[in-house]
Amino acid sequence: MDKSEKIALILSGVMLVVFFIGIMYAAIAQDIDVPTCITDMEPFETDTLFQTGPDTYELQMVARMWAFQPSVVRLPVGSTVDLYVTSQDIMHGFKIERRNVNLMAIPGAINYMRVTFDEPGEYMFACHEFCGAAHHTMAGRFIIEAELDEPEVAEAL
Amino acid sequence: MTTDTFRFTKSIKNLNAVLIIIPMVLLFIGIYGGLMQTMFRAGIIQSDPFVGGDYYKGLTFHGVLNAIVFTTFFAVALGNALVPYSLRKHLNSKIAWTSGILMLVGSVMAAIVILIGEATVLYTFYPPLKAHPLFYIGLTLLVVGSWVAFFNWVPMYLQWRKENEGKKTPMAVVGMFTTFIIWFIATLAVAVEILFMLLPWSLGLVDEVNVMLARTLFWFFGHPLVYFWLLPAYVMYYVFMPKLAGGKLYSDMAGRLVFMLFILFSIPVGTHHQYMDPAIGSQWKLLHGVFTFAVALPSLITAFTLAASLEYAGKKNGGKGLFGWMWKLPYFDKEKWFFAYLILGLIIFIFGGIGGIINASYQMNTVVHNTAWVPGHFHLTVAGPVLLAFLGGSLYLVGQFMHKKIRLKGWALISPYIYTIGLFIMSYGLKFGGLLGMPRRTNTGASYANPDSVLYQPDWIFYIDISVVGGVIMFIGIVVYLVSFFGTVFSKGESTEEGSFVTFPISEAYHDEPATWLRNFKPYIIIAVILIVLSYTPVIIDVLQATYGGSPPYSPNSPVPLR
Numbered sequence: 001m002d003k004s005e006k007i008a009l010i011l012s013g014v015m016l017v018v019f020f021i022g023i024m025y026a027a028i029a030q031d032i033d034v035p036t037c038i039t040d041m042e043p044f045e046t047d048t049l050f051q052t053g054p055d056t057y058e059l060q061m062v063a064r065m066w067a068f069q070p071s072v073v074r075l076p077v078g079s080t081v082d083l084y085v086t087s088q089d090i091m092h093g094f095k096i097e098r099r100n101v102n103l104m105a106i107p108g109a110i111n112y113m114r115v116t117f118d119e120p121g122e123y124m125f126a127c128h129e130f131c132g133a134a135h136h137t138m139a140g141r142f143i144i145e146a147e148l149d150e151p152e153v154a155e156a157l
Numbered sequence: 158m159t160t161d162t163f164r165f166t167k168s169i170k171n172l173n174a175v176l177i178i179i180p181m182v183l184l185f186i187g188i189y190g191g192l193m194q195t196m197f198r199a200g201i202i203q204s205d206p207f208v209g210g211d212y213y214k215g216l217t218f219h220g221v222l223n224a225i226v227f228t229t230f231f232a233v234a235l236g237n238a239l240v241p242y243s244l245r246k247h248l249n250s251k252i253a254w255t256s257g258i259l260m261l262v263g264s265v266m267a268a269i270v271i272l273i274g275e276a277t278v279l280y281t282f283y284p285p286l287k288a289h290p291l292f293y294i295g296l297t298l299l300v301v302g303s304w305v306a307f308f309n310w311v312p313m314y315l316q317w318r319k320e321n322e323g324k325k326t327p328m329a330v331v332g333m334f335t336t337f338i339i340w341f342i343a344t345l346a347v348a349v350e351i352l353f354m355l356l357p358w359s360l361g362l363v364d365e366v367n368v369m370l371a372r373t374l375f376w377f378f379g380h381p382l383v384y385f386w387l388l389p390a391y392v393m394y395y396v397f398m399p400k401l402a403g404g405k406l407y408s409d410m411a412g413r414l415v416f417m418l419f420i421l422f423s424i425p426v427g428t429h430h431q432y433m434d435p436a437i438g439s440q441w442k443l444l445h446g447v448f449t450f451a452v453a454l455p456s457l458i459t460a461f462t463l464a465a466s467l468e469y470a471g472k473k474n475g476g477k478g479l480f481g482w483m484w485k486l487p488y489f490d491k492e493k494w495f496f497a498y499l500i501l502g503l504i505i506f507i508f509g510g511i512g513g514i515i516n517a518s519y520q521m522n523t524v525v526h527n528t529a530w531v532p533g534h535f536h537l538t539v540a541g542p543v544l545l546a547f548l549g550g551s552l553y554l555v556g557q558f559m560h561k562k563i564r565l566k567g568w569a570l571i572s573p574y575i576y577t578i579g580l581f582i583m584s585y586g587l588k589f590g591g592l593l594g595m596p597r598r599t600n601t602g603a604s605y606a607n608p609d610s611v612l613y614q615p616d617w618i619f620y621i622d623i624s625v626v627g628g629v630i631m632f633i634g635i636v637v638y639l640v641s642f643f644g645t646v647f648s649k650g651e652s653t654e655e656g657s658f659v660t661f662p663i664s665e666a667y668h669d670e671p672a673t674w675l676r677n678f679k680p681y682i683i684i685a686v687i688l689i690v691l692s693y694t695p696v697i698i699d700v701l702q703a704t705y706g707g708s709p710p711y712s713p714n715s716p717v718p719l720r
């Protein structure tokens with residue numbers, strides 16, 4: 001190996017290590033992680049939303065051909081949601097725009113992510129895994145409102 | 158016979174020509190599908206003569222024909238050319254033809270069931286969407302055919318090693334064997350998925366299938382698949398390109414090290430496609446992420462080695478100064494049209510590689526997973542460097558095996574430039590649209606891009622439209638290529654005196670170290686198997702423990718299961 005090759009090899013290695021440190025920093029210091037394996041949750045077939053604390057909710061969401069249940073979720077600003085997603089039929093995908101939530105909805109498994117909505121507004125979520133003929137119509141939204149007494153869910157857009 | 162020509166038997170020459178020409182026709186159908194997709198997505202068309210209104214049928218044949226059928230055929234043809242050529246040994250033509258026929262029958266079978274709408278499951282065929290059994294059987298035959306081709310080369314190599322003790326295996330052979338060793342290990346998992354899970358289930362012999370397990374087995378195969386695409390291109394970069402540029406390969410050892418590193422790290426990485434999946438512990442996802450970073454290393458070494466080889470060539474061609482060599486390469490030399498395909502692929506791969514590292518970066522994948530960013534990214538890899546190297550290689554091989562002079566060299570030369578411009582435009586549209594949240598595998602024209610729909614997303618429209626512009630330019634690039642390709646195929650052959658010999662531009666090495674520790678595949682295969690077992694055992698255990706129930710089959714047209 002000549003000198004320039006050695007330098008290139010070392011620089012490549014250093015670059016990859018720096019990137020990796022960035023990943024670990026985001027995971028540990030900023031608590032941004034990917035979904036993990038959930039075993040302590042009973043399988044569910046219908047959707048539910050309930051309040052678990054002053055600003056915290058648990059939402060069990062079901063994806064099916066070709067709608068999310070619920071399709072519309074209204075919550076007050078500052079809500080933190082423990083979001084569980086599964087599928088009743090085939091594979092679907094679930095991504096909330098402008099939030100770090102991106103989950104595969106797979107039959108026979110439960111996926112989980114926590115999300116906080118600090119700003120009022122509409123946050124669309126679209127199905128991003130091919131799920132048959134009407135896949136492109138499968139979407140929904142979170143509506144985050146500054147003044148809201150009761151959280152609400154709706155089954156249609 | 159001089160050292161750089163070899164006389165193939167007539168039968169093998171015919172076989173290799175068939176293995177190139179038929180997939181070229183299938184590729185054209187696939188690429189036509191790609192063009193239609195961009196227009197469907199923009200709402201410019203609602204149906205086309207081939208697939209009617211079924212966007213997803215078109216997307217299935219686009220993915221299967223381009224990314225699975227065309228690529229596998231070319232990899233086999235390149236091996237059938239370079240292994241005998243470099244080892245100076247003849248292929249067993251019966252076995253070679255058996256392999257070719259299996260692959261052809263399988264591909265045609267799969268293509269037919271896709272076109273009649275019985276296998277609209279996309280190229281990933283995730284259950285519980287069910288395809289016609291012939292789709293799974295067709296893919297199996299294609300894969301088995303490619304194995305047979307590989308098994309045909311193994312005894313030739315072993316024999317050569319015996320006869321040439323202490324000699325280095327030619328780089329082309331190292332590269333092709335690396336490609337097929339990885340392919341063989343990876344396809345074992347998908348063979349298990351198809352033969353023990355999907356096929357019996359689609360035939361109705363088994364009622365239910367574990368969807369997460371099938372998906373995990375698919376991705377055990379799915380990531381190495383991308384190296385199966387990429388490595389034949391690497392072979393052409395290392396073996397052909399330096400010579401075409403008028404120079405030498407900067408370092409022989411670097412090339413060998415790169416291939417061995419691919420054997421080590423190509424497979425224990427598949428879970429990086431499942432970062433957003435349930436039922437797999439995040440720590441195991443991270444482990445696969447670490448290995449994915451490890452497999453970026455050989456590509457970074459390649460970037461250096463190839464750039465250094467080109468610098469050497471450019472300086473030899475009279476380039477001066479730090480960057481002067483860059484302008485002394487045969488970019489627009491009609492006689493060296495092949496060089497353009499390789500260098501443009503490398504330039505595209507700078508962006509493809511950066512995109513790949515972004516995707517691999519664990520939680521950063523949240524932003525891009527399954528958005529249009531992803532096809533934006535992989536058109537810069539498989540439909541960029543891989544496609545261009547394979548197109549250049551196909552034209553070159555066809556010329557050699559049919560003993561034709563390449564026709565319309567100007568067209569052949571300009572095609573990759575046109576295509577590259579279109580590709581950058583289309584990928585820009587897909588990638589930036591994806592960052593806004595535009596999903597992939599989605600007929601946006603019927604919802605998000607339709608002003609009358611409740612789902613209308615005005616922010617996405619610019620990106621969707623610009624990808625139509627890119628798609629049209631890419632398509633024109635391919636048509637220009639095909640004019641030269643079929644012009645060559647259908648031209649009258651030349652029977653010059655070197656007529657029956659085949660020649661490849663094989664590069665010499667500039668630094669040629671003995672590198673004895675890189676001469677044997679065995680230790681690398683053993684370590685690879687250990688890494689696979691270590692990285693996949695916990696993943697499979699998680700999947701089996703955290704999933705419940707099985708899934709009956711579904712058709713894409715109804716929410717009611719088929720049984």
Ligand code: HEM
Nearest residue numbers: 191192194220223224279280532540597598599628631632
């Ligand atoms: C004119 C050339 C091409 C155009 C315009 C084109 C266009 C597209 C578009 C727009 C998509 C995204 C569709 C979606 O996600 O809804 C796509 C997907 C894809 N393309 Fe291409 N493409 C071209 C050539 C190629 C080539 C040459 C290859 C491979 C060698 C290729 C492989 C793929 C694959 C594997 C997918 C993913 C399919 C899936 O998600 O199931 N494409 N293409």
Ligand SMILES: [Cu+2]
Nearest residue numbers: 127129131135
């Ligand atoms: Cu969907």
Ligand SMILES: [Cu+2]
Nearest residue numbers: 379380429430
């Ligand atoms: Cu991958």
